Amino acid sequence: MYTLESLKPLNAVFDSIHRLEQDDVEMVNNYVMLIESTRSEKPCSGDIIEYTDEYGHYNQSAHIHGFDAVTGRVGFYTFPFGPFVFHDDEQGFRFESIPGSHASVDFASLTYVGKREKSFKAFGHCFLPAHSAIYFYALVNVWEYIAPNQEHPGYSTKDWGKQYITYVEKPDDGSGYHYYGNFNSGLVFKNAAELQRWKATYKAVEFPGGSPNHFVLFHYREIDKLVSREEWDALDLPLDTRFVNGIIHVKVAYDDDAHMITVYRFTNSGYLDKWFGEYERAKGTVLVPPRSEIK
Numbered sequence: 001m002y003t004l005e006s007l008k009p010l011n012a013v014f015d016s017i018h019r020l021e022q023d024d025v026e027m028v029n030n031y032v033m034l035i036e037s038t039r040s041e042k043p044c045s046g047d048i049i050e051y052t053d054e055y056g057h058y059n060q061s062a063h064i065h066g067f068d069a070v071t072g073r074v075g076f077y078t079f080p081f082g083p084f085v086f087h088d089d090e091q092g093f094r095f096e097s098i099p100g101s102h103a104s105v106d107f108a109s110l111t112y113v114g115k116r117e118k119s120f121k122a123f124g125h126c127f128l129p130a131h132s133a134i135y136f137y138a139l140v141n142v143w144e145y146i147a148p149n150q151e152h153p154g155y156s157t158k159d160w161g162k163q164y165i166t167y168v169e170k171p172d173d174g175s176g177y178h179y180y181g182n183f184n185s186g187l188v189f190k191n192a193a194e195l196q197r198w199k200a201t202y203k204a205v206e207f208p209g210g211s212p213n214h215f216v217l218f219h220y221r222e223i224d225k226l227v228s229r230e231e232w233d234a235l236d237l238p239l240d241t242r243f244v245n246g247i248i249h250v251k252v253a254y255d256d257d258a259h260m261i262t263v264y265r266f267t268n269s270g271y272l273d274k275w276f277g278e279y280e281r282a283k284g285t286v287l288v289p290p291r292s293e294i295k
Contacts, residue, residue: 001029002136010135018126020134028136031085031122035138043074043110046095047141048118050158051078051103054147056218058158061118062103064143065095073104082135085122095120110143152207152218160218160259161202163187165195167213201240202261203254220254222261229291232266239288246270249288267294 004025008015035046043049049062063080067073083095118140121133150156163181171177179195181187189195199206204219227235237251245268253262271294 001032007134007136010137013131014124014134017131018124021125024124024134027122027124028134031087031120032136032138034087035085035120035140039115039139039141041112043107043143044141046083046118046120046138047143048116049074049076049105049110050113050142050144051076052146052150052156052158053078054149054151056150056152056156056160056162058156060158062145063095068104071104072107074107074110075102075104077101078103082119082121084133085120105145110145113142113144115139116142152216155205155207155218161221163204163217163219164209165215165217169213203256203259220259220261222263224263224265226268227264227266229266229294232264235264237264241272244268244270247272269294 002025004020004022007025007028008020011020014020038044039047043064045064045066047064048060049064050058050060051062052058059078061080062076062078063083064074064076065080065083066075068075078101086094086096116139117137119135119137121135123132124134126132146156163185165187166180168178168180175188177188177190179187179189179192187198189198198204199217199219202219202222204217207216207218209215232251235251237253240250240252240263241247242250242263242265244265248265248267248270249272251264253264254260255262271289
C-alpha cells in the first residue's frame with residue numbers, strides 16, 4: 001500500500017502545485033484494493049492485452065475498457081492514454097481513457113499470460129484544471145491476442161524492427177535518393193547497393209508490399225552503449241561504423257535470439273569524416289586512430 005512518501009515520487013508535479021494529502025493516499029489505496037480485488041479468471045475492465053494485429057504490429061499495453069452487451073466481445077483501446085479511475089453510487093467502478101484506436105475480440109481468442117503492474121490515475125483533492133490527476137500503479141491481469149491470418153507469420157514488432165520501404169524512380173526533389181523508409185525514420189538510400197548493405201547490417205528479411213514499388217522489411221533492432229576507450233579496446237567484437245555527428249568506428253554484438261544488435265562506441269566526434277571520407281572505405285579496413293587524436 002502507498003504512503004505519503006511513496007506516492008510523492010510518482011506525483012512530483014501535483015505535489016509541488018497542490019500538495020499531496022493523506023486523503024489522496026487513502027483514495028489511491030482504496031482504488032488499488034478495488035482494482036486488484038476485482039480481477040478474475042475472465043478479462044475485466046482495466047486489464048491489459050498484449051495485442052498483435054494481422055500486420056505484425058505489437059502493443060504490449062492495450063487497455064480493456066468494457067464489453068459489448070449483445071455479443072459479449074471484449075472491447076479495448078490499442079494505444080490508450082493512462083486511464084482515469086472513477087467510482088460513484090450510480091455507475092459504480094469504471095475507467096475512462098482517451099481512446100486512441102478501438103478494437104474488439106471474442107473472449108475465447110484471449111490467452112492469459114500473467115499479471116503486471118499498470119499505471120492509473122484519479123483526481124486528487126484539488127480539482128483545479130491543471131495537473132489535478134494523481135498517478136499510481138495496481139496489479140492487473142495480462143492477456144495475449146494475436147490476430148489470425150498474419151500477413152507475415154512469425155514476424156512482428158514484438159521481436160523485430162519494421163520498415164516500409166518505397167522506391168521512387170524520379171525523386172521530385174532531385175536529391176538522387178530512390179529508396180525511402182518509414183516517415184521520420186531517417187532511412188534513405190541512393191541506390192539498391194546502399195540498401196543491400198543496410199539490409200546485411202541489420203539482417204533484414206524482405207516481404208512484398210502493396211505495390212511493385214513498395215516492400216516490407218523486418219530487421220534487427222539496435223541499442224547503443226557509450227563506453228570508455230579502454231573498455232572499447234578490450235572488446236573482442238567485429239569492427240563496424242555508425243553515423244554519430246559524422247562517421248565513427250563502433251564494435252557490434254549480434255543477438256540472433258532477440259534479433260538485437262548492441263553497438264559499442266567510445267566517442268561522439270564523427271572523426272572519420274575528417275580522417276577517411278566515405279565510410280565504406282573505413283568499415284573494418286582501417287586502424288582506429290590513437291586515443292590522443294580523438295576527442
